Amino acid sequence: MIKVPELKSQYIWAVLLVVYLFTAIQPIGAPFQMSDATIKAHDVIESLPPKSIVAMGGSGVFAFDLESSAAQIAAIIQMARKGLRLVAVPLGTEAVQFEKYCIDAALVDKKFGGPWTYGVDYVVLPYLAGGSAALVSFLTSVRSQVSTDVKGTPIDQLPIMNDFRSYKDIALWTCPHRDFPIIARYVTGERGIPSIAFAQAAAYSLYAVYMMIYPDKIWMTNGFLGGAQYEDLEGISGLGHAAIDSYAIISAVVIAFIVLGNIRLLSTLGDEKEEVKEEKV
Amino acid sequence: MISTDPWVWVSAFMTICSFTLLYGDNILFRIGEYTYTCTVVAHSVVTGIPTITNYFYPLFTGAKPLMIFPLILGIMSIFVVWRKYAWIASFPYALFIGVGTGLTLRALVMTDILGNAQTTIKEAANILVGSPADQLGFAVRVIFTISATIYLFFTLFHKGPLSKPVGYIRTFGKYAFIIYLGISVGNGIMQQSGLATSAINRLIRQWLGL
Numbered sequence: 001m002i003k004v005p006e007l008k009s010q011y012i013w014a015v016l017l018v019v020y021l022f023t024a025i026q027p028i029g030a031p032f033q034m035s036d037a038t039i040k041a042h043d044v045i046e047s048l049p050p051k052s053i054v055a056m057g058g059s060g061v062f063a064f065d066l067e068s069s070a071a072q073i074a075a076i077i078q079m080a081r082k083g084l085r086l087v088a089v090p091l092g093t094e095a096v097q098f099e100k101y102c103i104d105a106a107l108v109d110k111k112f113g114g115p116w117t118y119g120v121d122y123v124v125l126p127y128l129a130g131g132s133a134a135l136v137s138f139l140t141s142v143r144s145q146v147s148t149d150v151k152g153t154p155i156d157q158l159p160i161m162n163d164f165r166s167y168k169d170i171a172l173w174t175c176p177h178r179d180f181p182i183i184a185r186y187v188t189g190e191r192g193i194p195s196i197a198f199a200q201a202a203a204y205s206l207y208a209v210y211m212m213i214y215p216d217k218i219w220m221t222n223g224f225l226g227g228a229q230y231e232d233l234e235g236i237s238g239l240g241h242a243a244i245d246s247y248a249i250i251s252a253v254v255i256a257f258i259v260l261g262n263i264r265l266l267s268t269l270g271d272e273k274e275e276v277k278e279e280k281v
Numbered sequence: 282m283i284s285t286d287p288w289v290w291v292s293a294f295m296t297i298c299s300f301t302l303l304y305g306d307n308i309l310f311r312i313g314e315y316t317y318t319c320t321v322v323a324h325s326v327v328t329g330i331p332t333i334t335n336y337f338y339p340l341f342t343g344a345k346p347l348m349i350f351p352l353i354l355g356i357m358s359i360f361v362v363w364r365k366y367a368w369i370a371s372f373p374y375a376l377f378i379g380v381g382t383g384l385t386l387r388a389l390v391m392t393d394i395l396g397n398a399q400t401t402i403k404e405a406a407n408i409l410v411g412s413p414a415d416q417l418g419f420a421v422r423v424i425f426t427i428s429a430t431i432y433l434f435f436t437l438f439h440k441g442p443l444s445k446p447v448g449y450i451r452t453f454g455k456y457a458f459i460i461y462l463g464i465s466v467g468n469g470i471m472q473q474s475g476l477a478t479s480a481i482n483r484l485i486r487q488w489l490g491l
Binding site: 023133186 | 300303304321324325328329331332334335336338339344380381384385387388389391392393396397399400404422461464465467468469470471472474475476477478479481482485486491
């Protein structure tokens with residue numbers, strides 16, 4: 001029987017690193033299939049009337065959530081193009097920085113040549129401590145939880161906040177964070193506000209069930225792949241497209257390693273049985 | 282062109298420190314790990330200070346005098362660090378857990394339990410309509426949900442007249458869980474792959490300027 005050499009973890013990582021470096025330096029433009037869920041999410045934002053207020057918020061930022069930011073950034077570009085308004089509602093300490101990063105990376109502010117003005121078209125609120133209790137209180141009355149924006153400006157001085165007083169003013173909630181259930185339960189489940197989760201790939205399989213529970217109110221995109229799909233719909237090429245090449249090749253390499261690992265395991269099983277027999281003798 | 286921004290260099294150094302774990306535990310990885318942990322703690326403190334300002338600003342302006350109660354409860358919760366007076370902290374913690382549990386149970390029953398059950402029943406009706414692919418999808422979802430639920434309900438299995446058929450469904454439910462775990466692992470690999478890609482992309486484009 002052919003002997004498969006032992007698969008040391010260092011060998012696997014070395015091969016993967018070479019593949020990552022190759023795809024990063026030399027993009028191959030791997031094709032990908034469009035998902036219905038991503039199209040629906042894009043259509044929902046497209047259908048909102050100008051000046052509608054979209055909230056972006058949640059908690060649980062995993063390694064800066066670059067994965068979910070791919071689709072979120074594309075969605076912010078779409079919102080700015082449509083003339084919508086955005087309120088960032090961070091429910092985790094790290095979410096403050098991440099949500100600001102998403103808006104900055106979308107280059108929608110006038111200082112980057114975009115159409116949005118801070119305080120008029122978008123605002124970043126400070127971290128809301130208190131988890132689900134804070135969110136419920138915030139949805140009931142924004143002013144009960146927030147008196148200033150993240151920079152310390154009183155919210156009465158921010159024109160966008162004059163039109164944003166409770167959950168009734170929110171047309172859509174977008175969540176680029178890991179902890180989507182809190183949004184699905186309190187924002188969509190209890191108050192009927194539609195929501196889009198720009199989920200990480202690992203979170204997608206966990207929370208996709210919410211799309212089935214609320215098929216006309218919750219939509220999700222799946223990691224970098226969803227990001228690339230959303231970028232495609234918006235006609236841009238960003239983080240999602242940059243990751244797709246490695247997704248495609250790494251998937252093939254990982255499958256090859258799984259097959260090799262199983263062959264190695266099966267080939268050593270025979271040896272173990274023979275060793276046991278010899279011991280018994 | 283290689284970056285001249287010192288922060289990009291710091292970011293690149295930390296990324297390389299993290300990647301050195303692939304070779305094994307070493308001093309560079311420890312530097313990266315401890316720096317990350319300290320940064321997270323420092324960031325939480327820095328973010329927490331304006332949060333306190335934001336919450337209690339109306340109290341000091343006199344706009345919301347009732348905010349005195351959360352302030353007192355917040356101060357009481359700090360006593361948890363002194364063993365002798367830790368009992369004082371139990372009051373705000375009890376309130377915190379009580380409110381949290383009440384809110385979660387209300388929403389959890391509505392969405393995750395009743396919503397899931399309702400969806401499964403609705404999808405059972407869809408098995409006979411639509412395209413064959415849709416029918417198969419709905420059938421898989423309904424069968425997997427029911428079998429996995431039966432597996433959980435009969436984890437402690439009692440022998441009786443129905444033990445054989447229930448046993449088969451239980452075994453099938455176990456496979457449904459294994460398939461779900463497989464999908465989760467696959468998505469997990471996609472997530473890790475994506476994170477590695479973005480880190481390497483940052484090194485190559487932002488740092489080395491290639």
